[in-house]
Amino acid sequence: MAGDTPMLDDLEKGPWPSFVKEMKRAAKKNKAAEDLVGVVELSYKDKITHWKHGGIVGVTGYGGGVIGRYSDVPEQFPNAEQFHTMRINHPSGWFYNTKSLRTVCDIWEKHGSGLTNFHGSTGDIILLGTKTENLQPAFDEYIEHGFDLGGSGSVLRSPSGCVGPARCEWACFDSLDLIYDLTQSFQDELHRPRWPYKFKIKASACPNDCVAAIARADFTIIGTWRDSLSINQEEVKVYAEKGMNIQKDIVANCPGSALTYDESNGELHVQPEDCVRCMHCINKMSKAIKIGKDRGATILVGGKAPILKGAFLSFVLVPFMKIEPPYTEIKDLLFKIWDWWDEHGRNRERVAETIGRRGFKEFLKGVDLKPVPQMVKHPRTNPFVFF
Amino acid sequence: MAGDTPMLDDLEKGPWPSFVKEMKRAAKKNKAAEDLVGVVELSYKDKITHWKHGGIVGVTGYGGGVIGRYSDVPEQFPNAEQFHTMRINHPSGWFYNTKSLRTVCDIWEKHGSGLTNFHGSTGDIILLGTKTENLQPAFDEYIEHGFDLGGSGSVLRSPSGCVGPARCEWACFDSLDLIYDLTQSFQDELHRPRWPYKFKIKASACPNDCVAAIARADFTIIGTWRDSLSINQEEVKVYAEKGMNIQKDIVANCPGSALTYDESNGELHVQPEDCVRCMHCINKMSKAIKIGKDRGATILVGGKAPILKGAFLSFVLVPFMKIEPPYTEIKDLLFKIWDWWDEHGRNRERVAETIGRRGFKEFLKGVDLKPVPQMVKHPRTNPFVFF
Amino acid sequence: MKKTDIGPPDFRMMLPDIIKENYGKWQHHEILKPGLMKHVAESGSELYTVRVGSPRLVSIDFIRDICDVADKYCDGFLRFTSRSNVELLVSKKENVEPMIEDIKKLGLPIGGIGDCISNIVHTQGWIHCHSSATDASGLVKAIMDELIEYFTEFKLHAKLRIAVACCINMCGAVHCSDLAIVGIHTKPPKIDNSKLSAVCEIPSTIASCPTGAIHRHPDKNINGLELKEERCMYCGNCYTVCPAMPLADPVGDGVAIYVGGKVSNARKAPMFSKLAVPFIPNNPPRWPEVTSVLKNIVEVYAKNSRKYERMGEWIERVGWERFFSLTGIQFTEQHIDDFSGAMDTLRSTTQFRW
Amino acid sequence: MKKTDIGPPDFRMMLPDIIKENYGKWQHHEILKPGLMKHVAESGSELYTVRVGSPRLVSIDFIRDICDVADKYCDGFLRFTSRSNVELLVSKKENVEPMIEDIKKLGLPIGGIGDCISNIVHTQGWIHCHSSATDASGLVKAIMDELIEYFTEFKLHAKLRIAVACCINMCGAVHCSDLAIVGIHTKPPKIDNSKLSAVCEIPSTIASCPTGAIHRHPDKNINGLELKEERCMYCGNCYTVCPAMPLADPVGDGVAIYVGGKVSNARKAPMFSKLAVPFIPNNPPRWPEVTSVLKNIVEVYAKNSRKYERMGEWIERVGWERFFSLTGIQFTEQHIDDFSGAMDTLRSTTQFRW
């Protein structure tokens, strides 16, 4: 049972909504949640985590989707001794109807602590805190109501994508449909570990990258176009009239030096071959400047966090690919990458690390692609070339 | 004896002065030079060098300054069988009076092939081609006439510096005197190998770096100033009148974004704390803009060619140091660096490589310097920090 | 056979009519005020989005509250953002203000759209993870309480993205955030040789250490491991592989602060965050030293940056030396990289500021 | 005891009066025409400098010729530049033009000052070095014959520095040149086990190889070495340590071309040169394939660059993809780095041109 919680109580104050208030709300209805409050207060006092290394728990037929978790203070907080989480795969773009959402809540009220993360940082609904015995029944009910587990362990993790065409004028492909299609197509890869390590897919439908794909996904799909953006000169004039300093704030910030602004006639022009499609001018002059019409995506690979060889940003693999159902080209590429990585990757080695160890050249051959200058920031500086 | 040399002969033609003509000029007077023409023609035919690994040859009391060289075709070209070079240390700034120069030539006429490089890329006078038996007599005569050997092997190499105050309005310290003083002070380091590998010192008296010190010297001294450059507005106007586009060609190229040009009154202003002293505006508006008055140098370390860990550009060690005779501060620093490198460096490891292997942090401690942000392009990105 | 592998629900079930009708046909948008924007479709339809801050760690009743609002004003649809905010999508303009009132009654902040601080991407911390060197939810609450005005008002020249990770595994885009707070250990693992051989595989534990700090115990009678402590960089990789090597320590644990990362390709290419403050000990429940450093950085940035300039763009323009002098943060040997590729981060030019 | 360690002569002996008098007191300079500039001192004194191209590999008679000119017009003083040009320093204006006439009679070009190509920094090559994969002097002669107009006329927007090195030891600032021509081997060393053990130390030869390609000969009867050829990157380090491992090969040797380096701190910080053409076989005496590639690059650069823009600055502005398309040079797998730190050179942004 949780006793006094002065430290957590302090975090109920202040303008930002309080997770402690939420924990206490759940605690009122659920003993595990109540004990969780105690465990966390103890951590605040001891300045140390009270969770042990997770054991392997799960549901029938799946190799992941559940994170086992045991407390190291079960005597004090017996109801939180087992506090596993379930990862529920989210609908593309994190769109919900309230009916579905309420169902998710109701099932969790029945089988879990009533605490959740909306969402985990990979994108899943994180259901926090249940016992081993409840995992299967909870899972069965979720499946019944149309929800399935996301990934954990050495599998494909739940793909995610930006809001895209649902609410954004800049979507260069249908990020929602693509993510849904890929997720459905790769259910086996999501649920049954067979790779060296985890693999993540994220899709942003334009270079603004609203799901931070380039930093967090082994396979990064970022929308772009091959023709030119278009400029409506009348709208340009409206921006200028409203006080925008087009030369300083737009033109001078263009990384491609592609824009020229003629103050005399108020016209803004683009040199299409110089535009690197950074989105800046489009972002800031949304009414005047529109993305191109020949749309698709750049495919990049290798993004990941620092463990173990340092962090990577994804790097360009395919400068341009059309992204259209049934998405055959992108799936073929994924299979080639997985095959190569599966064959050459060591245990706990992300694909970027395997590429780093074996060389990008070998990787390119492995996935049947030709080198192009778009793949590099610059050619090599050293003379240590293999022939 | 050299026979027909059709390939080399072809290189006598054309507008650029011909080294073949020079070889043949020497060949007329000297048998070794004559045979050299044959050896080189053979290389042109065979597309391969005809020189063997050099043996150890030298002069009494010195561990370097001579490069031993033997031909692999001594039967064909007996007079070039031994073709050693002597490196003669140049006067600061490569200034000569004709009397000294003629003396250098006369001695080489007597003891060598009569061929030279003015200068080798470290900065020495390279006397190309003599026999072992001539080395000591040649050396003795050079010493007699005030010239000494430069460095080779694992020693301090002949320091060099830009023309500096002798003919340049931008010299922030006396590069000629500094180089002369250091060369004289470190004669022992120049002539007697005792280090892991070679060590080079170069000094450019301003950031234009006219001796390419940052790329080629383990210890790089580049002039700079701590106060502000100064601008003469009248002269600015003259440049503008003569057609210079000050906004586009000067202001927009300023890497510190330190300049503002007011077209209305024709004035150019600098924000001194933003100026990174790149020299651009000064270079292009030499009459209007002058370097600051509180002058000294930035000390950088580590420049070198690619063998073996890849090339390095020198990196900042001391952002600012006053450079004034007797140059005690800079010499103290050199001794500290040499002591640390001597202790920790492996065989054939340049100081940058030792720093890379042992860590910049340890190096800083070794040379008694505190970390400052000017030492880095940016702080670390990874979280793998030692405490 | 049991039903499995059905995947997530089809998102098409989750879209309100206005989105279905104008799918892929949005024309432009306008940010009307903090937390409120309007998208206009080619058809002329207008969609209002109200963005609501969430603590992310929520009870099911929180979700139900939000569902009530969505039922009342949004035809029963809503979404979450990639930074865990709630977005309520309104097709009727007249619903916007009443809805905002209702949300305020729930005690939830509205903001995060446009040039401001949005929700903090974060992780599990002491709530759930065995790896954590700090708490995540508590840090987020403390920081957002301090910086709330940057969420609810326009006080910046660009977006400012904050992330918190409770250990250097960095679950989140922490390594590319404008401001990143990362839990770190600063003491080597404490090896428990009494249970080690029972729970860990010795060779793979040795192999897990990137610095080669772990080796077999020299005492042949002990079937366990020993550590070259001076080689340990507290990365925790051994602990991930072997539970008998915990690093957590009440004194040694705390956070580091990294700054200046971004992921968008707008203007400058994506950048990693760089180390600003190497270590601040944990001081729950409010980590006052952390929040004051962050507030100071945000204020200095807000004051000195130019229009549209993200944190990292501003720092690149003025230089890191200026960042340290303006913020008063001390530059230490820890700031100088010593990981692989470290030599490339040394300044190989005389271009710098005093 | 013999006299030693006297060091070079004091440079003060080598300075003409006009320099002694105005030492450190120069006020500004003007470039009057190709190869001629005037420095004006605070005192009002004027010093004219005429820069003369030299093949660097010269006979003593060449030096004597130059001394004659200096005696006639320059009070017996002269200097050489850091790029091996001769500089004649004239204090009397009326001496300038007659001296230029005399120099032309010697067959020497005048130029290299200002926005042009100066002399090529280079090395020994087949003239003197055992390591060389190509000749240096011959390449320089062939290139300068082709590009002479860029030395004697103003046809560029900035300085263009060319360097030639006959092997990857790169004696010179080759790794930071606008245009760099580097001799390379593309065949592994041919081990001569018959003499190896006599002339080389086996362990240090094995240790010299950065890729670990060298190992003891598996045949116990042979006291020598064997090579994993596919691991060899032809760096030549083993050959430097052990003469019984020569790499030179008439077919395998040739040059690579690197572009876009610089060392000055003006505008952009110093930069390394980057690979443009991985390999062109040796074709003496005039290496026509090399000179035509270089000429093309120079012409494309001259045409497309902006005022004051060095080669590397131009390429950075337009992008490497544009460099390859404008020059028509093929991009190959060799261009992609695979040395240490290689991953940092991959393009981690969607910003690029088609």
Ligand code: SRM
């Ligand atoms: C809703 C959301 C997508 C989603 O699928 O959930 C979204 C939505 C929009 N983003 Fe975004 N972005 C969203 C996360 C991101 C992220 C990812 C992140 O924050 O982790 C980024 C990359 C951030 C980075 O670089 O570190 C991102 C970088 C942008 C940018 C580029 C900003 C820049 O200048 O660097 C724009 C364009 C702009 O704002 O000018 C943009 C613009 C937009 C627009 C205007 C697009 C549109 O027309 O609908 C949307 C509203 C803007 C706003 O919030 O100010 N969005 N946007 C995400 C909201 C997160 C939140 O709750 O705050």
Ligand code: SRM
């Ligand atoms: C729940 C979640 C954090 C959160 O609060 O949101 C999470 C939690 C854990 N992550 Fe993570 N990661 C989560 C998203 C991420 C992300 C972000 C992403 O996916 O976009 C990253 C960075 C991107 C990446 O993958 O590189 C991330 C990088 C890691 C790493 C480092 C991997 C690496 O290669 O660098 C580890 C360490 C490991 O795998 O051993 C890790 C390991 C873990 C473990 C399993 C701890 C462990 O060592 O076993 C954590 C379980 C915590 C718990 O007790 O619940 N987690 N992890 C996120 C998953 C929720 C979801 O499914 O939606």
Ligand code: SRM
């Ligand atoms: C004579 C010499 C110094 C010496 O001690 O020998 C010298 C002399 C001058 N340099 Fe230099 N530089 C000399 C080698 C260099 C080098 C080193 C090299 O080429 O290997 C560099 C660095 C080149 C690089 O970045 O790769 C160099 C980068 C500069 C610059 C910066 C150019 C730039 O924009 O990057 C200037 C300023 C300018 O030209 O605007 C400069 C300016 C000057 C001035 C104007 C300085 C002055 O007021 O006297 C001198 C005549 C300029 C000219 O030649 O156009 N000098 N200068 C060298 C002549 C070499 C030659 O024969 O061509």
Ligand code: SRM
């Ligand atoms: C003569 C000279 C080239 C020239 O034609 O000008 C030269 C010639 C040789 N250099 Fe060099 N280096 C010469 C300046 C340089 C420079 C430029 C400089 O000093 O500014 C460099 C690049 C800067 C640097 O030191 O990093 C240079 C980097 C090398 C290297 C690579 C060192 C490295 O750490 O990367 C080697 C290889 C070695 O030391 O084993 C080398 C080795 C050699 C050897 C001794 C060959 C060998 O492997 O033993 C060459 C003898 C050639 C011969 O037969 O005459 N030489 N060497 C230059 C010395 C002349 C002089 O004293 O004035």
Ligand code: SF4
């Ligand atoms: S990534 Fe681009 S298309 Fe997707 S939501 Fe963001 S701005 Fe819109």
Ligand code: SF4
């Ligand atoms: S999208 Fe970016 S690169 Fe293209 S014109 Fe606009 S600002 Fe320039």
Ligand code: SF4
């Ligand atoms: S480095 Fe500077 S001071 Fe020295 S000659 Fe060049 S421009 Fe003049």
Ligand code: SF4
């Ligand atoms: S010297 Fe360079 S940085 Fe300083 S003001 Fe001039 S152009 Fe700008």
Ligand code: SF4
């Ligand atoms: S960042 Fe570390 S401590 Fe936090 S959830 Fe991820 S693995 Fe656990």
Ligand code: SF4
């Ligand atoms: S924490 Fe990291 S560095 Fe330290 S012993 Fe464990 S694996 Fe090695």
Ligand code: SF4
């Ligand atoms: S570059 Fe190589 S081949 Fe040429 S002189 Fe230097 S060491 Fe010899």
Ligand code: SF4
């Ligand atoms: S040339 Fe270089 S890579 Fe090849 S065997 Fe010799 S040392 Fe090794």
